[in-house]
Amino acid sequence: MKINQRHDWPLTAEEAIPIQQQLAKEVITSDELGTVQYVAGVDVGFPESGSITRAAVVVLSFPDLQLKEQAIAYRPTTFPYVPGFLSFREVPTVLDALEKLTIIPDLILCDGQGIAHPRRFGIACHLGVLADIPTIGVAKSLLVGKHEELPLERGTWKPLVHRRETIGAALRTRMGVKPVYVSSGHRVSLLTAIDYVMRCTTKYKLPETTRLADKLASNR
């Protein structure tokens, strides 16, 4: 698939802030997605002591979650890891991998936050806006916000609140296991996001999409 270039990639957080503020205006947190036939998962690894960025994308059929296609892309690493600016480090290479796909995914599950971000523009939002594809943020740990303790049952969740605003949810995908943090990326509401994350999760804490992408991104 072809993706339009929207902006140059900055090399510092200071230069990245204006870009986040501008693109954050384009984020849509209501449901603007059609029938989901293909769900994608993306993940990024940093081999060669971090000097190389390796992005992996897997496309699964939905709801049966069978692997249909995968792609991988590499770039020299140019942006450091700075909390709040993860997308500037990972998205350029992820877009390269997406462009190699034959199948255009109907939904993408990202490894990281969506709007559960200081400026409401986490990596899932950035990828969603640039690719113009519905995205959901699924993070393993918290960047901002807090939530009440949740019940132990699989599928239970509590609102993730930041500055008195609900920005996502802490979701228990497996009984008795630490929750994942789900938030809207682009063109997906929170409730719909929670539903898709549950439907993509089978026997592990993380969605199958993320697990397969992770295997491809970190393995060799």
Next chain:
DNA sequence: GCGACAG
């Protein structure tokens, strides 16, 4: 000013 801080 002092901590917290996705991957």
Next chain:
DNA sequence: ATCTTGTCGC
């Protein structure tokens, strides 16, 4: 993220 030994449970 990455590095990296042992340990716990099915």
